[in-house]
Amino acid sequence: MINPRRKAAFRWWYKRNLWYGFAFTLFLIFVRLTKGAFLLDSFAFISRPFWPGTAQKEWITNGINLEQQIRLDLLEKDNQRLRTLLDLKNSSNKDIISAAVISRRSRDFWQQLELNKGSNHSIQRGDAVMGPGGLLGIIQSVTPTTSRTRLLTDPGSKLGVWIENKKVHGVLVGIGTNRPQLNFLEKVPNAKVGDIISTSPASTLVPPNLPVAVIQLINSDNLPSPYAVVQLIASPEAIDWVQILRFK
Template structure:
């Protein structure tokens, strides 16, 4: 007798023959249910020596940065267009140039930097000077080949800033120490230590929304408006090159 007829009685031998097929189907079903986790992990383990090296990873990272930069430029252009519509475009057309720091006095009576580029490179008094991380000061005077920067820490330095989180405006004033003071225009600034301070969007002296520092402490009892001590993001003591946002 070759094959079992379907109506034949159940036998243990039949179960032994069918069971491998059932288990196999069950295993594949498990793989399907787990979306091939085991296969993927095994493949990753086996193929690890052949994974792309760090150069390819850096290439991908550079591409991602480029994409972010393009997005940023587009947003910047959009922002300039909107500011122009709001008649806040006095600083809209601008370029950045790099300049070496040839002398620095960050303590003492004068808080200033001397830069190795000047009027011949298009730098004019009032231009904003940026270090790694944010604004550090403004051009105070210019010679054909050098420029003098008044740091934000210098007494007499005043720029309009705001606390980004609460959108409260204030004046950042240099007091000679390494931490300038922010004087709020409101009685209730609703600012706490750690809040980021950037240049005011309404400022016509410096580019808008450039990071400046972080609120270190707040004194709300000062009359007539609260004051905050701001820790600058870009440290002038350790900067060898700066970027100057020149006006076209």
């Protein structure tokens, strides 16, 4: 026979566990309905001492400011580019012909631009092709309605150039990359990084003193004469309109 005291204790234990189970069920329902908001708030309160300090906040603020400055600079450059393209498109001179780029192969072995103007517009083989800021190449072939430009970056392209303020002469040679090579004629050229390269005043192929490139690197140890790596002022990858200069 079961002891009455044990029976009462069992009933009390059973009822308590029943209330615990009921309370836990209500808690789960509460979490479900509130989508765990109470737990998230509790976690935020407990983890507050470990939150990022003011130093990280300053880094984030500086990063945001830098990003905004970069975006402003890019917008400024893009606006300048669009203004330049508009000037190229609207220019009118019997010796300067504006043309649109209809096809480009600026990254292939044959680095060329196809233009929408040809012999019907008085364009001839050997005319100089200018982009915004500088010389791009020379007209290589012409049809009645189109013309093909051989870029200065094309392998085998050679052009006489000089540094006007230093009176240093050289030959700009295309090597198949977006940065041609400038071979100096002097063994000790008076040149430095940042110098502007322009077409030679003695050139018979293109008009003299056209801006071409900027020196990026100089190898003074090369034999028999130093050479430089230059960056074209007008990049063929980002040009939609050009000017063709009639020289002959």
